[in-house]
Amino acid sequence: MPEDVLELVNTYQLSTFTTKVCQYAASTKEEWEEQCKLWPTSFHPPTYNIDGITGFSEDDSLSVFNFMKLAVRMAKSGGSVVNAAVIVDPSTRQVIASSHDEILSCGSQRNSTCREPCFSKQPQATNEYDSSKIEKDPMLLMKCPPNEAKQSYKDVACLHPWGWLEQPSHLSSDSWHPLRHAAIVAIENSAARDRCLFPVNAQDSEFAQEAHNMSSPTGSPLKRQKVKDDERMDCQKNGLRCDSSRPYLCTGYDIYFVWEPCIMCAMAVVHQRIRRVFYAFPNPNDGALGSVHRLQGERSLNHHYAVFRVLLPEDILKSEALEKPFQD
């Protein structure tokens, strides 16, 4: 036995035994499930299996491009330009959640998902988002005067994470929060959607049952179950289905950013288990996916996503960004 292992054994008075385990890490989910019958392991899907690593089909590229354009459209908040994040289920091409920065004011939300408690009104139409709408919208085609082209995008939270300290105070009625970057809010929205669509899931109730059988002295599993049941009632009232087959967090989902996320947002996206990250414009100030840090390359993390930069024609941002250059 290696010395450091022996030390652990002694420290924690472990009793050792010999058992059979797999020699190689599982490369598929099926292999992993088999493997766990011998000995429980954790599964890290190999990144080279991620769709898109070896290229995109024309159909997929179009879809990626359209979701990115949706993010660019969302990047306009009131009169200013901010970062936006759109979480997408690529298997159904459905928007799961979306948001833009809410650093300065949540009140100026154009998007009603901000304070929406339940997602029954989440526009299902967004999954049929039609790119031709962008071209048809006359506002978006407005060309910007050249002297206004040099925007510093000072309201883009991921570009200026410390910017909240320097902004002049708004009216006291204004809502603001230094950490509500687009990704943080989008993740919050996706979690709210998940709680609403899937109020009870097999894992939860199974575990609650288990804990109950162990007669936990706190009784909290029961309380927890009660809360779940209440949530389920709420959702049933809203006519939503209760399905136990749902992804764990955002496993398998994509996220689209207009700007490369800052390190806080990039790590938030790791925590929420996003599979692929797309961004349009690099973030030289605090970009965490290549510009300043390269989080996707940190080996110690328990989850890794693939990162893609979507090259948008520059005039898309200009027409989007300068549609309303000043406060109205």
Add this chain to the structure above:
Amino acid sequence: MASFVEETVPETETVAYMKLALEQAKLALDSLEVPVGCVIIEDQRVISSGRNRTTETRNATRHAEMEAIDVLLEQWKKDGLPREEVALKFSKCTLYVTCEPCIMCAAALSIIGIKEVYYGCANDKFGGCGSILSLHTNSSGKLMMSGGISRKEEFKCTGGIMASEAINLLRSFYEQGNPNAPKPHRTPMPRA
């Protein structure tokens, strides 16, 4: 608080605050959450506390630190404090957290401009205060921007306060099984 009454060895302030953070972590454990807890201190007063709520919220970003920060922001906004004053208050706050802040939380603490952080055990997988990245110092990242007004905020960071207590809580959580982990997890093999 009982520990204050029967203490035989005078404990330092740091240990006393970390005990409060550990109590928050225990609350998390009772709620089947990964047991990490924290408190925020201003002028030797506990002004906020938080614990991990990732399972309950299904939002993996709801770490103890984020919870505790949100409590303060809500309170100070209710009190009508302008942003400058909120920033000033954060710059006088000290955080005690049972586990090294992750990369996300370390970045958040820097963004709000916290003064100081004490943590229990190191976070070998996600640690943002030395283990994986060092976001509490100015060594990484660019300071100067076009316009030159943005800055990075440093905070002092000390680890290893009651680390074994923090680890023991985490261990007891993983021994009972993480309800939030993907299936299958550690269940004893059924025997026919």
